[in-house]
Amino acid sequence: MRHRRRRFGIAISVAAGIVLAGCAPMGSGDGYTTLRLSLNQAENHPSFIALDNWATYMEEHSDQVRIEVFPNETLGAQAEALQLVSTGIADMAIVSGTQLENLHEDFLVFNMPRVFDDVDHQMQVIHDPAITGDLFTSLEESNNITVLGGFTQGARSVYSTTGPVETPADLDGEKIRVQESKLNVAMARALGGAGAPMSFGELYTGLQSGVVDAAENNEVSYYTQGHYEVAPYWSYTNHLVGLDYLIINTERLHSLSPQEREIFEEGWAATHVEHAELWEELTQEAIAGAEAGGASFHEVDSESFDSALEALAEVFISTDSQRELFEAARAAAESE
Numbered sequence: 001m002r003h004r005r006r007r008f009g010i011a012i013s014v015a016a017g018i019v020l021a022g023c024a025p026m027g028s029g030d031g032y033t034t035l036r037l038s039l040n041q042a043e044n045h046p047s048f049i050a051l052d053n054w055a056t057y058m059e060e061h062s063d064q065v066r067i068e069v070f071p072n073e074t075l076g077a078q079a080e081a082l083q084l085v086s087t088g089i090a091d092m093a094i095v096s097g098t099q100l101e102n103l104h105e106d107f108l109v110f111n112m113p114r115v116f117d118d119v120d121h122q123m124q125v126i127h128d129p130a131i132t133g134d135l136f137t138s139l140e141e142s143n144n145i146t147v148l149g150g151f152t153q154g155a156r157s158v159y160s161t162t163g164p165v166e167t168p169a170d171l172d173g174e175k176i177r178v179q180e181s182k183l184n185v186a187m188a189r190a191l192g193g194a195g196a197p198m199s200f201g202e203l204y205t206g207l208q209s210g211v212v213d214a215a216e217n218n219e220v221s222y223y224t225q226g227h228y229e230v231a232p233y234w235s236y237t238n239h240l241v242g243l244d245y246l247i248i249n250t251e252r253l254h255s256l257s258p259q260e261r262e263i264f265e266e267g268w269a270a271t272h273v274e275h276a277e278l279w280e281e282l283t284q285e286a287i288a289g290a291e292a293g294g295a296s297f298h299e300v301d302s303e304s305f306d307s308a309l310e311a312l313a314e315v316f317i318s319t320d321s322q323r324e325l326f327e328a329a330r331a332a333a334e335s336e
């Protein structure tokens with residue numbers, strides 16, 4: 001796969017919305033099947049860079065299939081993107097595990113604090129069919145959605161508009177924006193604050209206007225979304241290693257010829273490998289960029305967060321199949 005790396009600071013195109021408005025129906029027009037992929041990240045985020053390289057790969061290797069990536073929530077926030085893929089209005093999307101947790105309880109397992117030790121462990125688990133079993137096809141009948149694999153969200157930590165955090169007591173009374181999931185609301189409580197679910201694209205304004213006092217994410221999104229400008233205190237709670245999934249409309253996937261599907265899947269395999277490689281490098285660039293913009297990064301008393309975070313598994317991992325997945329993921333860490 002060609003590495004056409006884009007760097008932070010490259011001007012972001014604002015044309016995608018206009019392009020969408022004038023779009024022909026999927027797969028029509030120029031003789032190609034064009035798969036439209038919804039992403040909520042900006043064009044300097046590793047997910048866009050890797051996916052855009054996949055689009056280039058398809059141009060170079062496939063006679064029939066093209067991929068068009070729509071960044072910046074152009075096709076909607078993740079909850080909408082999920083519906084669009086389910087109904088076939090869009091073909092693919094990158095969605096956080098929290099969105100899939102709302103459709104099938106087994107996805108919750110990989111959204112737990114402490115299930116993954118680090119990015120390598122996470123990628124090993126989710127790209128091992130012996131561990132994921134039926135999980136990635138579990139939404140096919142109910143939602144017409146197939147999961148193809150994932151991208152890491154890296155380790156997530158808390159950042160605040162009010163000051164650094166050392167222990168959960170420092171978040172007492174703070175409204176922490178979380179993703180739209182019950183587990184995430186409970187996690188905000190475990191971190192010491194109150195969870196306020198909100199879509200990703202609303203967060204900058206939410207922090208700026210004081211609707212929320214804090215949020216939690218990885219350094220890359222903190223930087224590429226400009227959140228450091230309005231919430232300059234980053235505290236390394238490292239409460240979980242987050243996971244994004246690539247989803248595709250099931251009928252669309254099955255409509256590809258065996259030969260095209262092979263090219264498509266080879267391209268995707270190279271794409272998630274490239275994403276994992278880019279992750280560390282762009283995390284360092286994000287930290288440097290946010291610091292240059294006035295953000296400060298702080299260590300926390302991590303032990304003071306451990307017991308409340310670990311207790312979440314007792315409440316949320318409740319079925320046999322959830323327990324099996326959790327244990328298989330942990331066993332992979334222990335055999336590393």
Ligand code: GCU
Nearest residue numbers: 095096153179200217221244
């Ligand atoms: C990360 C993740 C996104 C998610 C976002 C969020 O940036 O990659 O998929 O939407 O966190 O907190 O909403």
